[in-house]
Structures are given as C-alpha cells and as structure tokens.
Amino acid sequence: MKISSILLTFFWGYLFISASTYAQESPQIRENQSAEVFLEDYSDDFQEKFFEALKQKGIENYDRAINLMLACKQLDAENYVVDHELAQLYLKEKQYPVAEEHALTALLAEPDNLWYTNTYVDILQKQQKSIEGYRAKLPFNNAKFKENLALVYYRKGRAKAAKAILTETPKSNFTQILSVKIDDLIEAQEATITRSSFSATNNNSSESGSFGQYKARIQGMLRTNNYLALDQVAEEALENYPSQPYFYYAQGYAFNKKSKPRDAIESLEAGLDYLVGDIALANKFYQELADAYNSINNSVKANMYLRKIKPGF
Numbered sequence: 001m002k003i004s005s006i007l008l009t010f011f012w013g014y015l016f017i018s019a020s021t022y023a024q025e026s027p028q029i030r031e032n033q034s035a036e037v038f039l040e041d042y043s044d045d046f047q048e049k050f051f052e053a054l055k056q057k058g059i060e061n062y063d064r065a066i067n068l069m070l071a072c073k074q075l076d077a078e079n080y081v082v083d084h085e086l087a088q089l090y091l092k093e094k095q096y097p098v099a100e101e102h103a104l105t106a107l108l109a110e111p112d113n114l115w116y117t118n119t120y121v122d123i124l125q126k127q128q129k130s131i132e133g134y135r136a137k138l139p140f141n142n143a144k145f146k147e148n149l150a151l152v153y154y155r156k157g158r159a160k161a162a163k164a165i166l167t168e169t170p171k172s173n174f175t176q177i178l179s180v181k182i183d184d185l186i187e188a189q190e191a192t193i194t195r196s197s198f199s200a201t202n203n204n205s206s207e208s209g210s211f212g213q214y215k216a217r218i219q220g221m222l223r224t225n226n227y228l229a230l231d232q233v234a235e236e237a238l239e240n241y242p243s244q245p246y247f248y249y250a251q252g253y254a255f256n257k258k259s260k261p262r263d264a265i266e267s268l269e270a271g272l273d274y275l276v277g278d279i280a281l282a283n284k285f286y287q288e289l290a291d292a293y294n295s296i297n298n299s300v301k302a303n304m305y306l307r308k309i310k311p312g313f
Contacts, residue, residue, distance in 0.1 A: 046075045053085065062092050080109035087119050091126065092262075099123045104137065111139035117148040121156070128239065143170045150178060157229040159185040188228060211241055218250045230254035245275040245285075252288050261295035264288060283309045 053068035066089045072082045084106035090099035103120040110116060124131055131138070131149070139145045146169040153162035162182050169175055214237035221230045234251035241247060248271020255264035268289050275282055286305040293302035 043075065046072055049075070050082070057085070057089060060092075062089050065089050066093070078109075080106040083109070084116055084119060087123065091119070091123055094126075096123055096127045100127070107145075108137075108139065111142045111145040112148070114148045114151070117145065118152045121149070121152050125156075125235075140168075143172075147172075147174055147178075150175070150182075154178060154182050154185065157185070157232045159229075185228070188226075211237075211244065214241070215246060218247070222250065222253070227254045227257040231258070243274045245271045245278070245281060247271075248274070249281060249284055249288065252285070252292070256288055256291055256295070259295070261292035264292040265296075268292070279310055 049068045049071050053065045053072065056062075056065035056068065066086065069082050069086050069089065073079060073086070076082070083102040087099045087101075087103035087106060090096070090102065100120075100123045103116065103123050107113070107116040107120050121131065124134070146165055150162045150165040150169060153159070153165065159182050163179075163186065166175055166179055166182065214233070217233055218230065218237065221227065221233065231251050231254035234247045234254060237244070237247040238251065248267050252264040252268035252271065255261070255267060268285055272285060275285060286308045289305040290302045290309075293299070293305065
C-alpha cells in the first residue's frame with residue numbers, strides 16, 4: 001500500500017499546527033498546503049504510530065521516533081513519506097549513510113517534491129558529498145526536480161551551483177525569475193569576496209585559503225551583517241581548518257540569522273569541543289546557543305548557556 005499525496009499534505013499541516021516543527025528546520029521551504037485528508041486506507045495502528053512518531057520528533061526524542069517510523073514501514077513497506085521522515089530522523093542522529101538511503105528512496109518515489117530534494121541535499125552536504133557524483137541515480141531527466149534543486153541551492157547560498165543546474169533546465173517563468181535572483185546573489189557574493197580579499201591583503205593575511213584570509217573574510221561579513229553566504233564561507237573554512245572554533249561560531253551565527261536554530265546548535269556545540277581559553281569567544285558561543293535554544297522553546301538549555309556567560313569580556 002502506498003501513501004497518497006493527500007496524506008503528505010496533511011502531514012505538513014499537522015506539523016504546522018503542532019508548533020511548526022518542520023518550518024523551524026527548513027524555514028525557507030514553505031508551500032500552501034491543504035489540510036484535508038482521507039485516511040480510510042490506513043489502519044488505526046498505522047495512524048497511531050505515525051502521529052506518535054511525529055510527536056516524539058517534535059520533542060527531540062529521535063530514537064523513539066525512529067522506532068515508531070520503522071514500525072510504520074513494517075505496516076507499509078513502500079511508504080515514501082515514512083522514508084522521508086526516517087531520513088530526517090537519522091540525519092538528526094548523524095547516521096548519515098542510513099539517512100541517505102531513506103532520502104533517496106523518497107526522492108525517487110516523488111522527484112517533484114521540494115522537501116525531499118532539500119533533505120537529500122542536506123544529507124549529502126553533511127557528508128561533504130557532491131550531488132554531481134550521484135547523477136546516474138537521480139531523476140535529472142525530470143525538469144521539476146532540477147528546478148527544485150536549483151531553488152534549494154539558491155536558498156542555501158550556493159548561487160553558482162544553482163546557476164549551473166538552471167543552465168540545463170527547460171526555461172519557464174519560474175526559472176527566469178529564479179535566474180535573476182541567482183545572478184543578484186552571485187553579484188553580492190563576489191562583491192563581498194572582493195571586499196574581504198582587499199581587507200585580507202591590506203592586513204598581510206598571506207595566500208588564498210589561509211586561516212588568516214578566511215578569518216578576515218568572515219570578520220568582514222560579520223561587521224557588515226552580511227550573513228547571506230556566511231554559513232557557506234564558514235563551512236569552507238571548516239573543511240580546511242576543522243579545529244578552529246571561530247569558524248564554528250561564524251557558521252552558528254549565520255544559521256541563527258537564517259532562522260535555522262537546530263543547525264546553529266549542531267555547529268556551535270561541535271565548536272565548543274575546540275574552544276580553550278578564549279573567554280570572549282566563549283561568551284559569543286554561549287549567547288548564540290542561548291538564542292538558538294530559545295528559538296526552539298527550550299528555555300532550560302537557553303538559561304544554562306546564559307549562565308555560562310562571564311561579564312566583562
């Protein structure tokens with residue numbers, strides 16, 4: 001038995017009603033959804049497990065949510081909505097290969113689905129994998145999939161990747177509008193890089209790709225509150241300097257600015273492992289973590305980090 005798209009729309013409506021869990025995780029990806037649903041084809045046992053899993057996910061009890069979704073898969077082995085949920089849950093648990101498998105299953109079942117594309121890209125990025133290496137597996141013959149992929153890249157600040165996908169996508173009103181936005185983003189990013197590079201040169205920050213140059217670029221973006229591509233610059237810096245806490249802070253700051261508090265928490269808490277002796281930077285970490293936890297209504301964790309802030313630094 002395959003779950004219908006009607007149930008999928010209800011699923012998103014349910015999440016919106018119950019504290020907008022998914023909207024917090026991917027705030028840019030929103031579409032108008034119908035709340036109408038017909039569940040006659042699904043047993044009470046399936047419905048109970050499915051919605052209990054969503055509840056457990058909402059309170060961040062991911063292990064329990066995974067077990068319930070796996071039970072749903074036993075009841076309906078071809079249910080791609082459940083596959084997508086499992087992909088997101090395994091992503092939260094940092095079990096990336098398993099998450100990737102479920103995400104691909106969902107995406108191949110419904111290649112037009114924007115959420116599925118976004119989740120799949122997120123999982124590949126966490127593993128530092130490029131989607132280009134998966135072309136043979138993916139529905140690149142589907143124009144809507146390519147539109148969605150370009151949009152996902154654009155919203156993640158990966159303007160050049162988005163542009164590359166659009167060049168092979170059939171023209172439509174959507175692609176023309178998106179193309180203009182992507183060009184504007186590329187222009188803004190290049191201007192930021194130019195300004196940051198000039199600043200780095202004037203400050204003797206040595207060769208391209210050095211720690212000093214990355215830090216100068218990021219400091220310039222922070223001074224001007226230009227966080228549009230800050231998370232991507234910080235991610236690139238972390239690929240080269242994975243033990244530098246300043247880059248974790250910059251990435252977490254950018255995620256908070258983009259209303260992605262859970263991503264901010266993941267990055268900032270990872271950076272704390274490398275933070276030694278720098279009280280001023282530690283205070284910045286704690287403030288961003290407090291803001292992120294407040295955004296997901298976790299006042300206990302927010303207050304815990306606020307208490308760690310040391311005045312006078």
